[in-house]
Amino acid sequence: MSTNKRVLPADNDGLGSTSPSSALPAELFEHIFLYVTESPRNAKALPKGNPLTEVTLSHVCSKWRTVAIRCTRLWCYITNDGDDREHLPERFRIYLERSKDRLLEISVSFCSYLRSAVLVEQEILEILAECSSRWRCVSISVTDYVDLMDERGQFRTPLRLCEAPRLEFFKFSINSGCGHHFPFRSNLKPNALLGGCPKLSYLQLDDSSLSAFLPQISNVTVLDIDISNNSQSHIAWPVFLDIAKLPLTALSVIDHEQQGLSGLQLIDFPIDMPHLKHLRWTTRNAEENCIPLCSVVITLLRAPSLETLSLFDVSLEDILDNPRTWIPNLRSMVVVDCQDISSECILNLSSASPNLTDLVIVTTEDCHPRPRSLLSCIGELSESRSIEAGEYPWPKLRTIVAHLEQDPQLDIYRTFARRRFQAFIACGGDENALPPLMLKVPEKYLDQWAYMSVQGGEDCGEEDEDEDEKKHFDLGLAGGGLLQSISVEDYPAWLHGAEKPVRSAMFVEANEFSWDFRFWGLA
Structure with a gap:
């Protein structure tokens, strides 16, 4: 990144002093630069790995360079895409210096087998830990190797101990196909960011990171858990009961149907989630003769604020004889490839959600x-129940x-x-x-x-x-x-209107509480 430090000659304005653009005020240039860099990022108009636009802008001419370097907001988004790995630590430090004291949006992905690359990435994580007080949105993906994990499956980096007082969004994923065994989690005790992250409101994890890197989540309002297709893990019943106690407004779960819930027929208490507005549940790799956790949850759920419910590959048969479901504010429901649809199930759901207006x-x-x-x-129930029960x-x-x-x-x-x-x-x-x-x-x-x-x-x-x-x-x-x-x-987008606590759409992916036929391969 030595080219970033090279100062261009003062007379190198790139367009000539007589160019109309040379008369534009610096503030207008800043707005243009921010639009060029942030708009494509938010709209995903540019492919991942596209050359860093802010760096390109700072190399056009001396005037553009002065404006770009002075615009601290231009350097708040830090990623390890689009550059040689050996230069990444230097680039990260330059970005931290130019962004001054602004809050940061960080997106890094580690995916190399080379030991030299691992050392570079370890240095990157140390740099990030040093600026954790400025984190606002952080997305970390670890794939293909486990060198950053110790023998207990815990992260070796200083990220485990650092404090992130202004962190709002955190996404952490670990490729579970990399050959490392992660311990089964039976509770939500934090083992990362132990210094605290009191403003964390949006958390997205997979099964591996749920075990290896779980921060304090007592204030999380949007939770997205994706149990990978080739994982042997699942969300245990005690873990879900802890999840239900969080002040969640939106919950998205991709999980396995599982065995080991045989005693749940005897459960006689509701699951109260008073703040929940959006619930999406997808089931993968259903086992034979298993009791689906989702069906149990739906049967016991009391969520008076719930507005949208999306079910994918979920068994809709009744589990309990005495359903406690109460979702009176439900307006929108999506049902995709759901099995075991019974009349009793529909009657119970309709009784629990009398105000439903939109159905997919x-x-x-x-x-x-x-x-x-x-x-x-x-249709059949509409005909029969109207005659029998009015x-x-x-x-x-x-x-x-x-x-x-x-x-x-x-x-x-x-x-x-x-x-x-x-x-x-x-x-x-x-x-x-x-x-x-x-x-x-x-x-x-x-x-x-x-x-x-x-x-x-x-x-x-x-x-x-x-x-x-x-x-x-x-x-x-x-x-x-x-x-x-x-x-x-x-195939219009079936938006559920979930609250998104962060601005950048780089974190608003297609599976976050939205309905899009094309994303699910149905178009």
Whole structure:
């Protein structure tokens, strides 16, 4: 990085003194530089490893260099991408000097087998530990080797003992395929950043880092735990009970279904999470004859503030005879490739979440065994319960996004809409004041249905050519049609509106409490 210290001649303005840009005030240059460096980073417009833009800007001419070096905010983002490893410690020190006393955003990834590289990375970690009082957002990834771990699976670095009083976001991941065995965690006792991190509110860990590098998390409000696909670990029941005691507003878990929960049928107490607003749970590598932790949690959960619930590959069968679920504020639910859908489960969920308005249902071709259609099950219950009990599941439903790879037939959607209409009437609703209900399906289904309708001689309705180019087909339902159209928006993002306590979108990845068909490989 010796080139960074080279001072360009004063007359080397790069564009000439007569250039219009030379008359721009330095403050405007600073805004332009910040836009160029931060906007692509936040929008992920540039690939990882792109040459460091702030360094390039400081090398254009003497004026740009003066402005760039004076702009302390330009040097607050520190990464080990885009440079030779032997120069990294020097570059890190230069960035720390130029950023003055500003809070730092740090993203480093260690992935080399070479001993010389390990020594460099150890030096980098020591440099980072020295400036821990300035940390705001830190992301560390360790892959391919375990030289930074001791025989007990603990980090050897000074990061274990340092203090981070202004740290808000922390992400730590360790490649569990690197051959190191990490001890099983049975509690949430911290073993990293032991000096304290009282402002830490956003924590993202995998199974290995959960064992080897867990800071104090008593004030964490957003927690993301990803148990890797090839891991033998899982979240133990005592650990989850400790997690439930945190003041969480958002929780995302990717875990294994597990054995060893046979005694949970006897549990007769609720899991109270009064602050939780967003819950997402994904199950991997389900074992036979196991009791899924997620099903137990959902059955016992009392979260009066919960707004969004997303379930991926989760068994929906009832575990307990006396469910305690109470999520009255739930507005949005996503269900993807979920098995064992029972009528009792739907009735329990709908009773616990009477204000649900938005539902996403996805079953892919890879879902085996073929699950019972949740859409059909809700329709059947709407018909039967409205007659037997004068009520039906989720009467406030207004939008349903349905992607049913295994059931793409139009009749499933038509029958569902008709049953919902009949249930509304049976429960005393006014036929002339039907509540709105919109079904959204993949565009390929509409094309298929339109083709089949033309072949069969039916009229599916005229295509609506509005400015958004959405396609609408009237299903011709009786009684005015509860479902007036199917709208296609080419897999719109299904945002859950989770609070993100940090500014930089470099930490806002696609799996953080958001719904995007393309990310999950469904587009």
